[in-house]
Amino acid sequence: MYRPELIEHLVRPQNVGELSEPDGFGESGHAACGDVVRFTVRISNGTVAAVGYKAYGCAPCIAAGSAMTELIQGESIIRAAAISREDLRRALGGELPEGKEHALTLVLDALHRALEDYWNREAEEADLVEGYRG
Amino acid sequence: MYRPELIEHLVRPQNVGELSEPDGFGESGHAACGDVVRFTVRISNGTVAAVGYKAYGCAPCIAAGSAMTELIQGESIIRAAAISREDLRRALGGELPEGKEHALTLVLDALHRALEDYWNREAEEADLVEGYRG
Amino acid sequence: MGIYLDHAATTPPDPRVLEAMLRHLREVRGNPSSIHSGGVAARNAIEEAREEVARLLGAEPQEIIFTGGGTEADNLAVFGLARAAGEKRHIVAAPIEHPAVRNAVKHLEAGGYEVTWLEVDAYGVVDPEAFRRALRPDTAFATVMWANNEVGSVQPVAELAEICRECGVPFHTDAVQAVGHLPVSVEEAPVFTLAFSGHKLYGPPGVGVLYVREGVELAPVSFGGGQERGLRNGTENVAGICGLGVACRIARAELEERMRHERELRDRIISGLTRIPGVSLNGHPERRLPNNVHVSVDGVEAEGLVLVLDAQGFAVGKGSACSSGEHKASPVLLAMGLGEREAFSAVRISVGRENTVEEVDRFVEAFSGAVAGLRELSPLRTG
Amino acid sequence: MGIYLDHAATTPPDPRVLEAMLRHLREVRGNPSSIHSGGVAARNAIEEAREEVARLLGAEPQEIIFTGGGTEADNLAVFGLARAAGEKRHIVAAPIEHPAVRNAVKHLEAGGYEVTWLEVDAYGVVDPEAFRRALRPDTAFATVMWANNEVGSVQPVAELAEICRECGVPFHTDAVQAVGHLPVSVEEAPVFTLAFSGHKLYGPPGVGVLYVREGVELAPVSFGGGQERGLRNGTENVAGICGLGVACRIARAELEERMRHERELRDRIISGLTRIPGVSLNGHPERRLPNNVHVSVDGVEAEGLVLVLDAQGFAVGKGSACSSGEHKASPVLLAMGLGEREAFSAVRISVGRENTVEEVDRFVEAFSGAVAGLRELSPLRTG
Ligand SMILES: Cc1ncc(COP(=O)(O)O)c(C=O)c1O
Ligand SMILES: Cc1ncc(COP(=O)(O)O)c(C=O)c1O
Ligand code: FES
Ligand code: FES
Structure with missing residues (x-):
């Protein structure tokens, strides 16, 4: 049913947890199936220095x-944000069983929210620094 | 399906044939199944001295x-005529499969006809001897 | 090979069953309908197996119909009873039935039958008084399974069958999980028809049984050479049937010992797992299959848990074996009042003959570790 | 063990088939619906077998449905096509069909369908032009078997299927006697559905196949866990399915050699038997199954002949295997114009892989002797 790569990630999940005081926080849930994924990221010099994830589903x-x-x-x-559905699928060994593709959507969505969160905070900070209020 | 006793009689049938100039001749056929049995008997001193049979079916x-x-x-x-369905069944090892019991009827009927034929001939002969015509 | 704890899904055939099958596959040459001695040997082998099956159920050999599996037997009962009932177009059924019964009844419902779906209590058990009230003069048949394949609860089938007999309503029971695991007697439970499946009692796959009480009328649902009194047409699976006969003979001889052993392991697992916080037993605490443990694990989805345990060498089931491919909450658990999340967190552990105390102890430990790992992963608990 | 010449009734499984089955029965633990690795292994084994079957037929794996036998596959096609056809309530069928098709069609006929029973010629063969004329706009489906199980005549199925395709009428063929004995390709014959049975091609008993062309709609006739795309519900007979996969692989690899061997033996028997006065071949002299000999023996009833031969160690068939328990003339032979007596005197000899030239020569001699003995017994000939 599932490829060995997927099983490996399930059995020995990497970077489990939640970073304290993260630079970005993103969570996504799928109403129909009840699954939830959460990412916390620390960004330094424009790269992902650390990441923690949690998932239920x-x-x-x-x-x-x-x-x-x-x-x-x-x-x-930028490259993190550009990771595609296909990249993720490949990392799991290929095609998912029918009806399971939304797991990829969920994870991509949660990551994008975490990165967005970081950008928003950056923007906010920039605002604060520049004292600018639109 | 069939008992060994029946198979034995089928594979090595006894007294096959037709007596020449028999004292009694009897044949019976079953319209529905097309089976036919024929007995020829020779009687001496009131006992069955020889018997031949033929069967198709x-x-x-x-x-x-x-x-x-x-x-x-x-x-x-007398004893030959008194042989019952049950005697015959027993000689074949017991119960016949459903729908095959009429084989016994057929054989009993053919034998009874052969014995009747003998009696009729006897009666006729007696008539001839006594010159009696009713 | 790992430790197999999924006997409710399928049981590995007993070596004695395999031996009997193999003997027939290798030695008997002939279609049971053929009149030569190979055919007769095949026919006799079937009739011997029929006697073994009858003996296990307390039935007569001529009341046993061999089918191609449990589902086929259930379908034959449902459609056969419905069609034999003529104008009567009302059915009484439990919502906890296996899809083999439930979906067959639903098909009739879609075709115009009226179905009273009974309620079940929190243990998944049908109330005999409610059952009695549901019966009507136009009830074609009623059906409640002997024991549930998910939560393991055993139904008061003898009582339900007795009610049906009083009311003159045909009663079918799906005893696929019960036969060979519990005493099942058609003398004590006056059912009209009863289904079971070879591969659930250490017998072969691809062969099942429908018990049909003498005098009960079933309309045929398959057509062909007239085998099995015209109720299951097609050349008989002689080897499978012989294997099933042996499985039934063994079940009869070893049932008590089997139950004792299974209960011991089951109770050990139940007490071990329910000691983990947030793990709760589903189904009836006492009136349950001797081999069944069914738990919900708060904060964990069953799929991941089953796969993590599998990676450690333990085979257990999630939800019902028959629909476990889909991400749908089991209707059985919903009918018992569980929420969707509890349903998705349900795992079924079903022990068997060959399991040992040591194995189940190792299992409890592995389970505990796997749950901890998945909970650590969960965003729901440690917000 | 004697000499088995009844392969049309059932074939002894190939040792390689048994080996594969046994491997699965012993080693694979898991219901194919289960998600643990035992379940996945079972699922994978089924999918591999599906590929083997597809390859033999020139089909795609997803077009293969595993069933519990040939009859089940035929029933599924007949009822599935009929119910999917909605308002169309006309059927075209050959009178020489096996009961698995014939009785299913008759059941529909009794339920209000109109059936055109085709005529057959003296060889039992359907005329394509008459077939074309029988098709109507309201024809739900047409069905003609690939090769007849009694007299062995091969039908012009590719042509019939092509006519149906032109007319847009679904076409089913019962290829139970053909698959593994003749080249059968769904590429060359554009059938909609095609049935066959494991135990007729040295595969396991209790497993069959329905080929369903991509896009063809079949209404389900069984209900349960949704296995086999919902068309054949119930836990899969994994060992049986794997065995069938192996049987199909072997058939593909060895078909030509098998046919050559069978034809040689068949022709030897035909020429030997027809040399006996009053023995005549039934069925088509050339377009017949490579393994089939079917003769009428003037003045002798088949039952006795079969049993006398059996006592000498030769297993042959009388009439059709499926109804040989009854004393009824085969409808197939009657449709071909034989009289009742000729029908009752018909014996079927069907050779197989393991038979030798020496065996069939001994058989011809035994046959000749048995016929002589029974004729001597007959009151019909020497009045
Ligand atoms: C032509 C034909 N169709 C269908 C069947 C039925 O197959 P099975 O007996 O395996 O169900 C048979 C064999 O009995 C057959 O010869
Ligand atoms: C209670 C119950 N009924 C029916 C079935 C169907 O049996 P089978 O899968 O052998 O057709 C099963 C098993 O899957 C079951 O557990
Ligand atoms: S089932 Fe929806 S993401 Fe898992
Ligand atoms: S079938 Fe009628 S006597 Fe033989």
């Missing part, structure tokens, strides 16, 4: 979260 | 004919 969801942390670790924010 | 029919010849051989006409 189906096996692909848990595994995809773990795979994603490995894919973004040390990458520039 | 199902296995129980062939076997029952053979079994019957063994049962009557050497018996008095």
